[in-house]
Amino acid sequence: MTFQNIIKTLATLSAIYGVNVAAFPTANCCSLLEATLPGRILSIGTADYATVNHDFWSSTTVLSPGCIFSPTSPREVARAVKLFTDNQCKFAVRGGGHSAVPGAANTNDGVLIVTEGLNERTVTNDDSVWIGAGNTWGPLYDFLGPYRKAVVAGRYYPVGTGLLLGAGLSFFGNELGLAVDNVKTYEVVLYNGTIVHANATSHPDLHRALKGGGDNFGVITRYELMTNNLPDWIWGGMVYYNESQLSQVEDVVYDYHVDKAVNDVKTHVLPQFGFNGTTNETANFSPIFYNGALNSTPAALQPWLDAQPYRNTMRQAQMVDLAREFNAGFGYGLVQVQRTFTIYADKQFFRDVWYQFQVWLQGYRHIPGFYGLHCNMPVTPNAVQEGVRNGGNVLGLEDAGDRTLSILYFGLTFNNLSDTAEVFPAFANFVESMIRLAEQRGVRHRYIMWSYAGHDQRVIESYGERNNEFLRRVREAYDPAGTFTNLVTGGFKLPARRY
Numbered sequence: 001m002t003f004q005n006i007i008k009t010l011a012t013l014s015a016i017y018g019v020n021v022a023a024f025p026t027a028n029c030c031s032l033l034e035a036t037l038p039g040r041i042l043s044i045g046t047a048d049y050a051t052v053n054h055d056f057w058s059s060t061t062v063l064s065p066g067c068i069f070s071p072t073s074p075r076e077v078a079r080a081v082k083l084f085t086d087n088q089c090k091f092a093v094r095g096g097g098h099s100a101v102p103g104a105a106n107t108n109d110g111v112l113i114v115t116e117g118l119n120e121r122t123v124t125n126d127d128s129v130w131i132g133a134g135n136t137w138g139p140l141y142d143f144l145g146p147y148r149k150a151v152v153a154g155r156y157y158p159v160g161t162g163l164l165l166g167a168g169l170s171f172f173g174n175e176l177g178l179a180v181d182n183v184k185t186y187e188v189v190l191y192n193g194t195i196v197h198a199n200a201t202s203h204p205d206l207h208r209a210l211k212g213g214g215d216n217f218g219v220i221t222r223y224e225l226m227t228n229n230l231p232d233w234i235w236g237g238m239v240y241y242n243e244s245q246l247s248q249v250e251d252v253v254y255d256y257h258v259d260k261a262v263n264d265v266k267t268h269v270l271p272q273f274g275f276n277g278t279t280n281e282t283a284n285f286s287p288i289f290y291n292g293a294l295n296s297t298p299a300a301l302q303p304w305l306d307a308q309p310y311r312n313t314m315r316q317a318q319m320v321d322l323a324r325e326f327n328a329g330f331g332y333g334l335v336q337v338q339r340t341f342t343i344y345a346d347k348q349f350f351r352d353v354w355y356q357f358q359v360w361l362q363g364y365r366h367i368p369g370f371y372g373l374h375c376n377m378p379v380t381p382n383a384v385q386e387g388v389r390n391g392g393n394v395l396g397l398e399d400a401g402d403r404t405l406s407i408l409y410f411g412l413t414f415n416n417l418s419d420t421a422e423v424f425p426a427f428a429n430f431v432e433s434m435i436r437l438a439e440q441r442g443v444r445h446r447y448i449m450w451s452y453a454g455h456d457q458r459v460i461e462s463y464g465e466r467n468n469e470f471l472r473r474v475r476e477a478y479d480p481a482g483t484f485t486n487l488v489t490g491g492f493k494l495p496a497r498r499y
Contacts, residue, residue, distance in 0.1 A: 026066030026109045029089035033069060033111065036083060037076055042068040052114055057158070058100040058336035059417055065092070065112035072117040074187060074195055074221035080113065081219055082193030085483045092490055093219055096136050096160015100336040100411075101455045103490030105162070110487075118221055123147055128184050128224050136160050138327075141319035149227040150319050152182035155270065155287065156327040157320075164223055165214045166450030167395060169377055169407070171236075171289045171319070175265040176228060177386025178379075180211035180393050185224035188217065191483035195221070200391055209474040211393035212463065214450060215491050216471070217478050231293035236322045237313035239304050241284040246273070249284050250351055252303045257345035257378045257404045264300035265382055266291040270326075270375060273354055275361045277370030277414075282358060287326040288314060331413055334369060337424060338411045339431040340452035342379075342445040343438050345404045350376055353408065353434050360430045364423060369415035377407040394471060396464040397447060405445055408434075409452050428454060450492060459492040472497055 034041045042049040044067065052068050069091075071077045084091050090110030092103065099105050106112055118132035121143050129151060131140060138157030144150055152170045154163055168179020176182060185199040186207060198207040209217060241249050253271045261267060268289040275282050290298055297305055297314055305312065313325065343349060354374055361372040381404065384397045397405065410431050412423065431454070438444035448462040460468060471494050479485070485493060 026089070026111065029084065029087055029111055030067035032083055032087060032089075033067070033080060036079060037069075037071070040070055040072075040076065042070065053106075053112070054333070056094075056097040056106070057332055059333055060100055060102050060335060060337065060420070061097070061104065061106050063102065063106040063108045065107050066109050068112045068114055070114050070117055074118070074189065077113065077118075077219055077221050078189045078193040078195050080111075081189050081191065081483070084111065084487060085191045085193075085481055088487065090487050090489065092488060093215065095133055095162040096158060098156075098159045099162065099451075100338050101453075101491065103455075105490070107490065113219070115221075120222060123149070123227070124224075127227050129227050130222055130224050131161070132222055133161050133220050138320055138323045141323055144227070145318050145320060147227075148230045148232070150230050151225040151227055152176050152179050153225070154179070155323060156330070157323040158327060158332070161220070161223060163451050164225075165210055165212075165220065167212060168451070169270075169379075171268045171322075172228065172291060173383050174261050174267060174378075174380050175291060175382070175386075177383050177390065178393070178395075180395075181387040181390045182226045183207075183211065183223055184226050186210050186220055187222035187224075189219040189221055191218070191479045191481045199224070204391070205470075205474050206478055208392055209394060209471055211387075212395045212450070212467075213460070213471050213474070213494075215488055216475055216484050216494055218484065230291070230319070233293055233316040233318060234322075235290040235292060235294040235298070235314065236288055236317050237315055238311070238325060239284075239286050239288060239307075239309040239314070240311040241307060241309050243282045245307060245309075246282065246284055248307045250354070251347070252307050253376050254345065254347040254350055255303060257376070257406055260300040260303070261378045261380050262382070262404060264298070265380070267298075267300045269301070269304070270377060273374045275358060275372040277361065277365040277367065277372070280365065287322070289322060331369075335414050335417055335420060336411065337420075337427060337454070338409065338452050339428065339454040339457065340407060340409050340449050341431070341435050341438065342447040342449065343406050343408060343443045344400070344445060345378065345406045346441070346443045349438065349441060349443050350406075352437070356434065356437075357410065357430070360426075364426075367414045367416075367419050367423060369413065371413040373409070373411040373413070375407075375409035375411075377409060379405040379407060394463050394467040395447065396462070396467050400445060405447070407449050407452065410434075411452075428456070453492065458495070461495050465498070468495060469497070 092107035094105040115134035118134040120132040122130040137154040
């Protein structure tokens with residue numbers, strides 16, 4: 001028996017019987033990869049390695065991979081994944097690098113796959129577009145603009161395709177549902193290097209599992225996204241309010257959740273409250289979008305103007321313009337940390353949680369570059385039902401019925417990793433206290449959204465046991481070797497089966 005076959009046999013035993021097999025030394029994995037796919041490896045100590053390895057939204061995710069693999073085709077990814085499984089090589093996959101969770105898109109010692117070279121964009125004749133996993137949303141909107149088409153995807157220019165595996169809030173969410181519900185086909189590299197297309201008719205179980213199941217089943221190399229037709233322009237921009245106006249804005253936020261977003265599904269608003277620790281200033285700055293070729297603000301968005309913003313950029317625009325504008329002012333490469341939970345929209349809780357967050361934030365003004373962000377992001381009944389109509393997902397939102405949910409986001413930004421020991425545990429404790437308050441008031445929904453969760457939040461558990469068991473069965477069918485559990489260790493993993 002050859003050495004390669006011995007390794008493969010041990011991997012199989014590990015998957016079936018729980019035998020603990022040590023990972024192959026990363027240096028050897030990198031050497032094997034270089035021999036198999038020469039010219040695609042960036043090695044430690046080179047300038048290119050340093051540049052690529054520091055290209056992350058959050059400095060918390062800059063780790064030390066043993067080498068970086070930069071494929072240019074799905075076939076190259078397939079050859080690499082088979083090599084990793086056969087040799088028990090740990091690895092991670094990076095799309096846009098816009099996660100704040102260490103290990104979600106990077107690795108210490110293992111191989112980092114970066115997908116920037118998977119940058120295909122091909123419009124089909126079937127109301128869809130194929131995109132490579134290395135795309136980001138701003139350039140894609142720019143590409144689709146001349147076709148007068150758009151996709152249900154991210155709202156910020158540099159964000160990557162990873163949200164298509166978690167949930168995905170978008171400009172079109174009220175009208176067309178979550179981003180995962182608008183993925184027509186996932187092109188997936190499985191543990192053994194096989195490439196499959198998962199959609200409604202081919203591997204439909206895997207298709208549904210990927211709509212919320214993240215990186216637990218394979219490496220996604222391409223997505224076929226449903227497209228929707230756009231008018232010559234859309235209406236959108238930003239509205240800005242100072243601290244003295246926030247009480248009225250809070251009323252508008254609640255009204256938007258339970259009325260305007262429900263009754264005019266072409267609207268999208270992302271209410272954002274920010275606290276600047278350096279200046280001790282609090283403000284609201286909210287992106288606004290309307291899917292229509294309007295010449296003035298529609299009635300559903302008028303309350304945002306009635307609140308008298310001190311600045312209003314709403315206008316006729318293109319998607320790419322809004323994605324770029326909405327991202328302006330957000331830092332890149334600083335310390336980022338996020339946490340989230342979900343409630344049934346509740347006016348008093350909206351007020352109380354933002355007040356409590358402001359009080360907590362005051363205690364960390366001494367941290368250089370300290371900034372706090374809080375968002376109330378609606379998921380309407382129609383958004384949930386669009387997911388059902390498109391074949392269903394694994395998020396477990398259907399039990400909300402006719403009530404609007406709100407994804408509550410808490411984010412911190414600051415300059416120095418040396419301050420994380422002081423800030424991170426206290427931040428986690430604060431958000432947990434707000435979760436307990438929501439439970440006490442009877443407004444909490446169990447769901448935790450993947451894209452905004454803290455590293456230790458139980459994302460997949462929040463989908464409910466029925467969905468968890470479905471995901472386990474899919475994993476057993478498509479990853480019997482346990483590659484995406486044992487070798488891809490970052491991100492949010494499936495919980496163990498309850499016996």
